Amino acid sequence: MRSRKPAAVLAAAVCGSLALAGCAGGPSAAAGKLSDGKVVIGLLNDQSGVYKDLSGPNSKVAIQMAIDDYKAKYGAKAVAKTIEIVTADHQNKPDIANTKAQEMYDRQNADIILDVPTSSAALAVATVAKARKKLFIDVTAGTTALTGRSCNKYTYAWAYDTAMLAKGTGEAVVKNGGKSWSIVYPDYAFGQDMQKSFTAAVTGAGGTVQQSIATPFPNDNFATFITKAGSTTPQVVGIMAAGGDLINFVKQYNQAGMQSKAQLAVGLMFITDIHSLGVDQFAGTSFTDPWYWNLDAKNKTWADKFLAKTGTRPTFAHAGNYSAAMNYLEAVQGAGTDNADAVIKQLDGKKINDVFLRNGQIRSDHRVVHDVYLAKVKSKDQVTEPWDYEKIVATIPAADAFEPVSAACKM
Amino acid sequence: MSAFVQYTVQGLAAGGFYALAALGLAVIFGVLGVVNFSHGACYMLGAVAAAVLLDVLHVHFWVALVVVPVLLFLVGVLMERLLIRWLLRLDPLYNFLLTFGLSLILVDVVKRRYGVSGLPYERPSGLQGQLQVGGIGLPTYSVFVCLLSLLVCGLVWLLLTRTRMGMIVRASTEDADRTRALGINVGRWVTPVFGFGIALAGLAGVMAAPFRAITADMGGNFVIILFAVVVIGGLGSILGAVVAGFLVGLVEAYGQAYAPTFAQVAIFVLMAGVVLFRPAGLFGRDETE
């Protein structure tokens, strides 16, 4: 006869645990409450990967600068007397971003998350922000979906989007004589969006797109695609790859001797890309930059402060995080609370002119429009100090730079 | 037509990297029975070493082509002496797992030290621009990679067929027991052969340095394709590794040129086909079934 003892032991264990679980309702009961008495700013970005230099740990410094400036401005009248920054590394992966965002909101009581490079990660965080009803200001990712079909009232896009890049670079290059284009793009959501935006911008400005060549993503061997692109002898080759793939492409493009044959226009490029590959490889390339540290005295002053704290010049992401944090704190100040809905009321429609945003305004779709800049990469002999890589050719005013509010956005 | 020639040359250039690295992998497997998962990481180390040597010691590309493989040879010797040899008597899957763990470490060490943004590298003098061959413009660099990899493979072939070490390598690859039975000390060659295999991966890395972004992750996808190459060529076959390497490079190039969406999977479809219809690989000998 089978002993009943083992079954009894098991049953007791199960009942015991369930009873324990039933009591007290579980340790997560505390999650979801706003952190009273303090404001917690979450910084979620790439701390160890391809966008580490673009934003990375130095964005924490930028946010701290904003906190310091906020406290200096309001002194004893500051609503947010205790402000903390929590950081996490999402490694440019949407699954990690998803998890870390939830943790930040739940476990660390973050009231707002800033930054989040890489479009897929940003979209994941936007979904979490909506579910948790807490704020998310995206600075470094460029997908138009954030203010399009994936828009929600808790999500803001602070710095740029791919449509703006296309309009800026595409139109400006065509106007400057680069009328015939070959576009090379990575065959995934971002690349496809860029290809569509650039095609629209180029043809809209009177140019022609001779061919659009899709490449696998990710990819490190572009030789055949470069050959294809050059085969119709375009005036401009537009490359829509970003990050590591862009570096690969440019290296091989120059290797193939294409630099002298066609102008290179880059869809999405950051000053850190120029730094990593070297100015001479990018010399003469056109791209659109949301912000440049050496644009004028106001920017340079801030950049000097940043340089003193970090030893390097700021990218647009650093300045954007500073601006986003600063404006968030101002909104908290105005609302008198860190409750998300109250803060949103303060932010919506606001006009902003600070070190990062010139003629800036927060639109109804939560995209921040502002002046952006068409830049051309200097040649090596024109560079006067490290990071002095860009020659600002034109300023694109806020009204022209961005696409109008998308019908796909229903908040 | 000229486009086709260009794609062919580019395919042979891409294939050159695969062939060199796969040659190293095949030689290591033939003599040691080790499937080296860290082969991609070693390829990456070759490129990183070239970049670091340039930055710190101003060693240029042409010198690096010689210096870096020697360095990687030493790295391989270290790997074998310290780690690999303890598992040689066991099933190759253990060394497969060991080298997998090793690749995680190597990649992360490089990431910590150099970040992931990519290290800058020069464009080697004399390899820029295009060559006009029969009225068709071929990137000089691609032609160079093609020729150099063919040359090195040829030299290795000579080594294998004309020298004593080569003979021992080939004999051990065919049948290590009988080779030992003939009184030949196979064990003596294990370490240098492993080092040599790693050196080949490193050579591929140096050659790639001006051509590809030098990042810690550059070996990850590379090693997966290498596995496809050696399965297609036949894991024990040295000739198979080289031929399959060039073949895969061509498949990649033609795929990208004529059917880009399928280019990525074409290699694995080819591999699946080989597994189905010729399990030992194109040149392999089916003794292990």
Add this chain to the structure above:
Amino acid sequence: MTQHVKNSSSTLGTAELVTEEPDAEVRLPAGRRRSPVRWIMLAVGLVAALALPWFVYPPVAMDIAAWALFAISVDLLLGYTGVLSFGHAAFWGSSSYVTGLIAIHWGVPFPLAILGGMLFAMAIAVPIGYLSVRRTGIYFAMVTLAFAQMVYFVANQLSALTGGENGLQAIPKSFFGIDSVQTDPFFFYYAAIGLILLGIWAAWRIIHSPFGRVLVAIRDNPARARALGYNVDRYKIIVFVLSAGLAGLAGGVFAISHGFTSLQELDWTTSGKVVLITVLGGIGTLWGGPLGAAIVVSLEDRLTSSGFEGTDIILGSVFVVIVLLFRHGIWGTLADLVRRAVKARQDPGD
């Protein structure tokens, strides 16, 4: 070919390394009492599983449970059949997508969605298994790796369905309208852990069955198994499909728990991670999976939260040490020590 390669023509030479002795277990006639130690261990394991979200952030606890089952599915092949699949992410990942899509588009209670994902994983395991078993040993590992890459590619191509690079977003947790389960990860854990435990129980049943005995025979000496009349390939395919089902079950739970899935779950690094977890915990032991998962998932969580860089250096080094020195894994090594201590106590004369 060298001697080593001849070994690989059999299966993974784990025969001498596996510490569990399922044969001894199975020979017990039904009704005979099993060792009380086993029951105690089971009870402890159950309590640990049920108490976990109290000590660990609930979503992380769910991850541990999911990876534990995933590792067990790999161990079913590696430890008990002697074949290493290095492409198991194909099943974990594809199930996570199918589960997510069912949950999003049909809004059924999540166990049904997970069932759908599991069946899908088993379905694609049939052709993959059929083609892969033509090779053995290291070839099998490389071929499964290649097939997993193909699945990754297909998922990327079908980006309209899968979301491609962006991943599949906003997967709902639907559970008969019970709000606490649907919104609070703590209660969700208790709703989902049953599925995981069911999967583990299924693995246990497979191993401790006549079918499982044949698997072990195949692991130890496939030529002999064949000589005894067993269709080795067919057994391998069957266990491959079952293993894929368990991996799919785990992957489905993972997707619902996160509310999100992405191409990462199909990536070869995920296949590598589960192999790492399995070997770390101890192959050929059912406890190795949960132990390995608990260690790796908690370690990763702790390290990434503290901003530590170099998680892979730690994991890789631990893995290298395990493969070199403690091939039985942590559980196996502990079991060895206990076994030796018990034996020393029993036969002091030796």
